[in-house]
Amino acid sequence: MDFLNIFRIALRALARNKMRSALTMLGIIIGVGAVIATVSIGQGAEYLVQQGIQSMGTNAVFISAGSGRPGGARMGFWAVKSLTLDDLQAILREVPLVREAAPAVVSRSQVVYQNQNWNTGVLGTTPNYFEIRAWPVQAGSVFSQEEVEYAANVCVLGTTVANYLFPNESPIGKTIRIGTLPFRVTGVLESKGQSVMGDDQDDRIFAPFTTVQKKIAGITWIQFINASAVTQEASVAAVRPITQLLRERHHIRAGEDDDFFVRTQSEVADLADQTSQVMTLLLGSIASVSLFVGGIGIMNIMLVSVTERTREIGVRMAVGATPADVQNQFLVEAVTLSMLGGVMGIAAGLAGSALISSFLKWPTLISGKAIIIAALFSAGVGVFFGYYPAHKAARLDPIEALRHE
Amino acid sequence: MKELQTQSGGAGAGTLIRLDRVTKTYDLGEVQVHALRGISLEIQRGEFVAIMGASGSGKSTLMNILGCLDRPTSGRYFLDGVDVSGMSKEELARIRNRKLGFVFQHFNLLARTSALENVELPTVYAGVPPEERTRRAREALERVGLGERAEHHPSQLSGGQQQRVAIARALVNNPQIVLADEPTGNLDSRTSVEIMEILQRLNEEQELTVVIVTHETDIAHYAKRAIEFRDGRVRRDQVIEKRLVAHEVLASLPTREEMDAEEETEAKV
Ligand SMILES: Nc1ncnc2c1ncn2[C@@H]1O[C@H](COP(=O)(O)OP(=O)(O)OP(=O)(O)O)[C@@H](O)[C@H]1O
Ligand SMILES: [Mg+2]
Numbered sequence: 001m002d003f004l005n006i007f008r009i010a011l012r013a014l015a016r017n018k019m020r021s022a023l024t025m026l027g028i029i030i031g032v033g034a035v036i037a038t039v040s041i042g043q044g045a046e047y048l049v050q051q052g053i054q055s056m057g058t059n060a061v062f063i064s065a066g067s068g069r070p071g072g073a074r075m076g077f078w079a080v081k082s083l084t085l086d087d088l089q090a091i092l093r094e095v096p097l098v099r100e101a102a103p104a105v106v107s108r109s110q111v112v113y114q115n116q117n118w119n120t121g122v123l124g125t126t127p128n129y130f131e132i133r134a135w136p137v138q139a140g141s142v143f144s145q146e147e148v149e150y151a152a153n154v155c156v157l158g159t160t161v162a163n164y165l166f167p168n169e170s171p172i173g174k175t176i177r178i179g180t181l182p183f184r185v186t187g188v189l190e191s192k193g194q195s196v197m198g199d200d201q202d203d204r205i206f207a208p209f210t211t212v213q214k215k216i217a218g219i220t221w222i223q224f225i226n227a228s229a230v231t232q233e234a235s236v237a238a239v240r241p242i243t244q245l246l247r248e249r250h251h252i253r254a255g256e257d258d259d260f261f262v263r264t265q266s267e268v269a270d271l272a273d274q275t276s277q278v279m280t281l282l283l284g285s286i287a288s289v290s291l292f293v294g295g296i297g298i299m300n301i302m303l304v305s306v307t308e309r310t311r312e313i314g315v316r317m318a319v320g321a322t323p324a325d326v327q328n329q330f331l332v333e334a335v336t337l338s339m340l341g342g343v344m345g346i347a348a349g350l351a352g353s354a355l356i357s358s359f360l361k362w363p364t365l366i367s368g369k370a371i372i373i374a375a376l377f378s379a380g381v382g383v384f385f386g387y388y389p390a391h392k393a394a395r396l397d398p399i400e401a402l403r404h405e
Numbered sequence: 406m407k408e409l410q411t412q413s414g415g416a417g418a419g420t421l422i423r424l425d426r427v428t429k430t431y432d433l434g435e436v437q438v439h440a441l442r443g444i445s446l447e448i449q450r451g452e453f454v455a456i457m458g459a460s461g462s463g464k465s466t467l468m469n470i471l472g473c474l475d476r477p478t479s480g481r482y483f484l485d486g487v488d489v490s491g492m493s494k495e496e497l498a499r500i501r502n503r504k505l506g507f508v509f510q511h512f513n514l515l516a517r518t519s520a521l522e523n524v525e526l527p528t529v530y531a532g533v534p535p536e537e538r539t540r541r542a543r544e545a546l547e548r549v550g551l552g553e554r555a556e557h558h559p560s561q562l563s564g565g566q567q568q569r570v571a572i573a574r575a576l577v578n579n580p581q582i583v584l585a586d587e588p589t590g591n592l593d594s595r596t597s598v599e600i601m602e603i604l605q606r607l608n609e610e611q612e613l614t615v616v617i618v619t620h621e622t623d624i625a626h627y628a629k630r631a632i633e634f635r636d637g638r639v640r641r642d643q644v645i646e647k648r649l650v651a652h653e654v655l656a657s658l659p660t661r662e663e664m665d666a667e668e669e670t671e672a673k674v
Contacts, residue, residue, distance in 0.1 A: 005529060016517060315513045318474060319574065320502020320530040322495045398474045402513065 003332075010333040013305070021337060024301045028341025028381065029348055031291030032374045036349025036366070038287045041356060042280030043365035048194070049272040053265060055192050055201065057133035059235040060265040061098065063091075063225040063242065081221040082250055082259040088225050094245055097229050097238040102129035104224035105209045107217040113165040113176040120161050122178060122205045124212025125226070130156075130189070132228040140172040140187030143208055151210035155183045158202035159191040181215055183207065235264045288377075294341065295381040302334050302389035313393055314401025327394035334386020335379055342378025346371055420486075421581060421614050422448040422471065427480035427490075429466050429637075440466040442637035443480070450581070451612045453605070455625035455645075458634030464618045465586055467634070471616060472505055472584045473497040485581060502530050506575025508585035512567040514559040514574075520546060521555040524573045531578055545573035549603055565596035572603055576613075583607070585617040589624055595658055601627040602651035627651055 014021040056062070065083040088101050105124035110117065127142050129135075143154045155178070162171050171185045192201040213219055227242075229235035239262050246260050306313070313326055321329075353364035429441040440463045448454055456464050469475040470482060473489055474497075482490045489500060501507075506527075514523045524542040533541065546552050549569040559567050568588060575583050583604070589597035605627055607613045617628065625631050626649045633641040 002532070311513065312515055315515060316526065316530070317498065318472070318501060318507050318513075319527040320498050320578075322498040322530075324495070325498075325530060399469050402474075402509070 006328055006332045007336065009329055010336045013309075013333055014337060017305075020301060024297050024337055025341035025344065027294030027297035028291065028338050028378055029294075029345040031287065031294040031381075032342050032345025032378050033348035033352055034287035034290050035284055035374050035377075036346055036370055037352040037356065037364075038283035039280055039370040040349070040353040040364040040366045041362065042276065042283050043367055043370075044353075044357070044363040045279060046273070046276035047363055047365050049276055050269065051193065052195050053269045053272060055133070055135075055195065056265045056268070057135075057226065057228060059229040059232050060132065061227040061229055061235050061238055061242065062263045062265075063227065063246075064261045064263075065221070065223050066259065066261065081219075083222050083225065084220075085222060087246060087249060088222070090245060090249060091225070091227065091242055095238055095241045097234040097241065098227045099230050100128050100132055101225050101227040102126045102132055103209050103222040104129070104226055105212045105217060105219065105222050106224075107212055109179045109205075109216060111161065111165065111176055111178050111205060113171075113174065116165045116167075118161060118164045120158075120203055120205055122155075122207060122212055122216060124207050124209030124216075126209060129206070129226055132226050135192060136190055137187040138190045139170065140185070142206070143186050148208040148210055151208060151214055153181055153183045153211060153215075154186050154207065156187045156189060156206040157185055158189055158204040158206075160200055160203040161205055162188045178205065178207070179216060229264075232266060236266055239264060291377065291381060295338070295385040298334055298337055298382060299385035299389060301337075302330060302386055303392070305333070306330060306389050306393045309393075310396065310401045310404040313396050314398050314404065317396070317398035318402060323394040326396075327390045330390035330393045331383065331386050334390065335382035338378045338382030338386075339375075342375050345378065346374055349374070419449045419451075420447050421450045421452075421484070422446075423483040424470075425481040425483070427467075427470060427477040427482060429463070429470065429475070430478045439637050441470075441477070444637075444639060445480075446632065446639060446642065448614065448616065450614055451608070452614055452616075453608045453627075453629040454616045455628035455631045456616065456618045456634060457620070457622070457625055457631055458640070460620075462634040463637040464634055466637075468584055468586045468616070468618055471582075472507060473500050498530075502527055503578060504581050506572075506578070506580040506583040508568065508571050508575050508583060508588045510587040510590040512559070512564070512571050512591075514567055514570055516560065517558055519556050519558055520551060520562065520570045520573075523559070523570055524577050526574060527578045541577050542573070545577040546570070548576060548607075549573045563596075564592050565599055568592065568596075568600055569603065572600070572607075576607070580613075582614040582616060585615070587618050587620065589619065589621070595655075595661070597621075597624060598651050598654050598658065601649075602655055605651045623649070 063083065065081070085103055088103055091098055092101050102125050107122050107124075108119065109122050110119050112118075126148050127145055130137075130142050137156065138159075140156075142156050143152065147154050155176070157165070157171055165171065165176060166174070171188055174185050175182050176185060177183070189202070189206070195201050209222065213222075227238075229238050242262050243258065247258065250259055252258065316326060350366060353366060356362060357364045424444050424446050427441055427444045428439070431438040431440060444467065456467065458464050466475070470477055473484070473492075477490055480490070481488055484500065485504065489497065492500070515526070521539065521542050524545050525538045528538040528541055543552065543555060546555055549572050551566060551569050551573065554562060554566060559570070562570065572583070585604070588604075589600055592600065601624060604615050604617070608615045615628075617624075619625050626645055626647065628645055629648065630642070630644055632639055
């Protein structure tokens with residue numbers, strides 16, 4: 001018998017029990033919908049994280065004072081005096097894979113402009129920091145190398161800070177107070193959004209590191225080095241020579257732990273990728289449990305249907321249906337049920353993720369791959385769970401089937 | 406009594422069915438039910454056979470084997486010269502589809518499906534193209550006088566009409582034999598004669614071979630030959646002497662309208 005015919009018979013049989021078919025499909029709709037929604041949420045998260053990582057800068061290598069090991073003096077980088085400007089210059093001099101490097105000294109301060117008050121991080125650095133992090137100004141300009149050498153009281157604002165302190169006017173050229181000191185605003189940066197850790201990168205003020213060292217934090221060392229390698233591969237390759245150089249300079253003996261920590265952007269990216277992939281997988285597999293439950297619903301209904309229609313099966317066999325014809329009929333019915341459910345589930349999943357996007361302001365990424373997999377999967381569910389009932393129908397003895405009440 | 410024995414393996418020119426010591430035993434574990442205990446008979450093309458016998462004598466068992474719904478425990482069954490006793494389920498399904506037409510006591514039409522589509526069913530499994538299917542189904546319905554009821558569902562038809570739809574379904578693939586197990590078992594006497602009239606007409610005009618099972622002697626009298634079963638064996642096999650002609654009987658019976666009128670007058674009295 002031709003496929004079109006089987007399909008028509010299947011549709012007719014399903015239409016005969018509309019409510020039952022709809023309820024059975026609901027299981028698949030929810031399952032597929034959940035898979036699509038969770039996967040697109042997971043992929044949205046992945047996208048967010050990747051955005052954050054991109055914002056670290058191109059081919060970035062990030063060196064921080066203190067050991068990065070858990071259980072080590074991880075949180076104590078404030079107190080660790082291990083990194084100095086000399087280290088930075090040594091890296092630039094002796095590790096050719098590193099093209100540029102900027103120091104960073106951080107501190108928290110109260111900032112005030114007229115009656116506006118804001119507590120934020122102040123990051124001391126050099127002008128090339130903004131190049132390394134590919135972070136242009138949207139207004140004004142960044143401070144100059146000269147101003148770094150003078151330890152001038154100048155600063156560049158992140159957009160969050162700028163919006164709080166200057167809701168109605170341009171901050172350029174204005175003087176704000178950081179702690180007790182007056183600073184002239186030279187520029188406002190473009191918005192960079194959230195970092196990998198989820199904090200607002202625009203809630204920050206940037207000043208010459210010399211100024212922050214001497215006038216705000218009162219220290220002589222630096223806390224971070226933001227470096228940029230010549231290429232993406234170089235950023236990974238540079239980790240070992242940097243580590244060796246710094247160990248030598250810090251007189252760390254073999255077997256002793258580093259007193260600094262080197263990370264690269266691609267490392268972080270890989271790690272984040274893995275994390276969000278695990279998340280997506282986890283969410284997806286929880287959702288596919290409901291798809292499985294939906295499949296059991298199909299199997300249940302198909303078994304009921306085979307029992308109810310035993311006599312019909314007997315009649316079909318008597319007039320010439322082969323066991324294969326009967327099997328195909330019920331299999332196609334199950335697959336039709338699950339495919340229809342799948343299509344509606346995809347629609348429900350898309351609608352669901354659109355809703356989540358708009359309510360939670362969380363980007364959802366709908367991947368064609370997830371849709372195709374969901375469609376194939378729901379067809380597979382139909383075949384898998386429809387096979388047993390269909391096989392049972394095909395194995396019926398025509399005489400007994402005809403005698404069935 | 407008429408003895409039917411064929412020596413050669415192949416069927417004669419006119420022989421459509423040949424059974425050779427066919428037995429059927431149902432193994433119920435503790436007991437064995439010998440439903441058929443060695444049946445040998447021949448049915449020629451164009452015959453009209455009525456199978457009779459007490460309940461449990463094996464009539465339906467024989468019909469199931471003749472209809473290729475079941476296989477004999479031993480013995481051989483030649484249908485149209487071909488030994489079908491050892492065929493696979495698929496091959497039997499094909500034979501049922503092409504060579505046989507069934508009519509059941511309980512009609513066995515598909516519910517909520519129009520008469521036309523019920524009649525079409527065998528052509529679907531024969532792989533007939535859609536337009537041809539409809540054409541043949543309409544033609545078959547017209548042959549049983551139900552051309553106007555093509556779109557009706559079984560629940561909208563009387564028992565006799567349902568049985569006529571079932572006959573149309575049995576005819577649609579132009580089979581060589583129509584097998585009917587108690588086709589009039591659920592019908593009143595006039596409707597029974599109407600069904601017999603159709604079967605007689607098909608048998609006369611189209612040379613269709615008809616085998617029916619019946620309990621009623623007067624129904625058996627519309628056939629040309631009667632085979633009586635007892636306890637899984639053929640007890641008697643004879644030509645019907647005073648054969649009834651259904652359309653003549655129908656003419657002598659009061660019509661439905663007359664019957665209704667009679668009932669009404671009775672009710673008034
Ligand atoms: N599936 C079966 N399993 C066991 N025994 C069976 C089965 N089918 C039929 N029989 C037995 O075989 C014997 C013949 O049954 P069959 O149905 O052929 O009788 P029948 O002549 O058609 O009777 P009736 O006139 O009541 O229809 C009976 O004794 C019956 O109990
Ligand atoms: Mg019987």
